[in-house]
Amino acid sequence: MRLIEDILKNNYETVSIIGLAKNAGKTVALNYLIEEAENNNINIGITSTGRDGENTDLVTQTQKPSVYVREGMYAATAKKTLLLSDAKTEILETTGISTPMGEVIIVKIRQGGNIQIAGPVNVTDMKYVAGRLKHFGAQIVFIDGAIDRKAVSSPAATDACIMATGAVLSRDMKKVIEKTAHAVECYTLKQTTDEIKRIVSKKNKTCIILHDGSVIVPEIKTSITGGKKISELIDENAACVFVKGAVTTALLKDLWENKYLRGIEVIIEDGTKLFTDINVWNEMRQKGLKVVTLNSINVVAVTLNPVSPAGYFFDSALFRESMERHIPAVKIVDVVSGGDAE
Template sequence: MNIIEAIRQNNYATVSIVGLAKNAGKTVTLNYLIEEAEKSGIRIGITSTGRDGESTDLVTQTQKPSILVTEGMIVATAKNTLLLSGARTEILETTGINTPMGEVIIVKVRQRGNIQIAGPVSALDMKKISKKLNHYGAQIVFIDGAIDRKAVSSPVITDACIIATGAVLSRDMKKVLEKTAHSVECLTLNKADNEPIYIANKHNKTCIIQNTGEVSIPDIKTSITGGKKINELINENTTHIFIKGALTTSLLKDIEGNKYLRGIKIIIEDGTKIFADINVWNEMRRKGLRVEVLQPVNVVAVTLNPISPTGYFFDSVEFKSEMEKYLHGVKIIDVVAGGDLDG
């Protein structure tokens, strides 16, 4: 079963593609999806939270693969990037949503060719654009998530996500495997029970939930700087801590010494809110920290790019085989070698 078939089987209408680093293979993944959709006769829409499709990476100055769109596809991109694209398109709508590259325009591809995409940055605007792409006939909308914008994979914005990882993360394959496994773990945390979800949604701010029914709300502006005050409110009656916003390394360090921490569940909105160092995260997990979410993220697949633009590469077969040992039950595909999913 390929990725497109897995997406259709689960009725996902919007899917984000999130790269764990620049040149991890997001564009290669997107081109793979476009090709598979064409083979399957499925009309797709695409947009981006940043800019993609340019021939040279604007940050690293390395060569990048172009985005090749096909007839019938629906694309949302900024006016200035559309003028740089080779594909022939028909304008369907001007949205009034502005970006540094101009107004976002909805077009239909009339003749295949290369295209650059640059879409809205805000979550609200992205949801609007996704709905417009669906409205104009896209059965699946793919959102190319710019680097460090994993928030696009939040269930508030998209139904599911695809994670692109690759050799560019490190020359050490083990480090790539560990970082990828950490990212997948964070995004696929278990959903919390109904009662603490109800309490968290009711207060909609960081709070400490006790087994007595009492709810304590720390006097903090954000959870990022409020770790010490949160820690002061944790006691023997605490069952859950709901963190509104980011779960950071500093917050975890502020509460790691609390003697009541083992057995307590931290609840966050979703896995995209985790901004914790992998070593601190793993150490806290070993100490018994349990983290759950209001809404889990559906990870459709992890795509692999065994080639780094700086010249080194992994053995493709070994890379995939080792990744399968780290990611049980997750579909994995090497988008450079191609081929169907095994899982």
């Protein structure tokens, strides 16, 4: 089954595309999905949390592929980007949402062509815009996510996520596979129980849940800097620890110093909140660190770009086969060389 069919079959209406690095093939993946949607008569909408579709990356100054939209599609983008696009559009609605490129506007594509897209930057506005695209007729909304705005792929914002990875991450294929597998592991951590979710939702703060169901809330400003104080409150009565917000390597190290943590679960909001060193993470996991989430993320595919803008590239077949061995539970799609499997 092809990727676009997988998405439709699972009733995913809003799907984010997240690049694990700049130039990992995110735009290529988006263009591939646009073409696949047209071939399967699926009406889609697109938007972005950053700015995409420009010919040259504004940060790295490398050439970028354009976003090519087809007649009948929908897009949500900032006003100024429409002036830089050659696709012909019909304005359906103004949203009142401001960006550095102007107000976000909902448009329908009347004549295919290249387009630049720059949409909302926060989850609340993104959910609204995705809802409006669906209102006008989009069966699936694809959100081009910026590398520094991973929250758009959280369950609070989208139904599912596609990860774009590639040779740009490292000249060493093994390192690219390791980094990608780590990201997939973090995003797909299993969920905690409904009872724990209920307890956490009442507090909505970093807290320690005891075996008797009572809760201790540490007096900390943020979890990032409060690791040691949290750790001091964990004893034999603790059943699990919920950490609200970002979870860093330093925070995990502070918690790991407490011997009682070995027998309990650390609960996080979702995988987008993890900002951990791969080596430290793997070592702690091997020693028994248990991490679960309030909400798991549906990673429907990992897309591969075997070519780096720096001029080197991987053997496409070997890259795909190796990635499939290390991440067997997720669909792997080489959007540059091989496309999607039937």
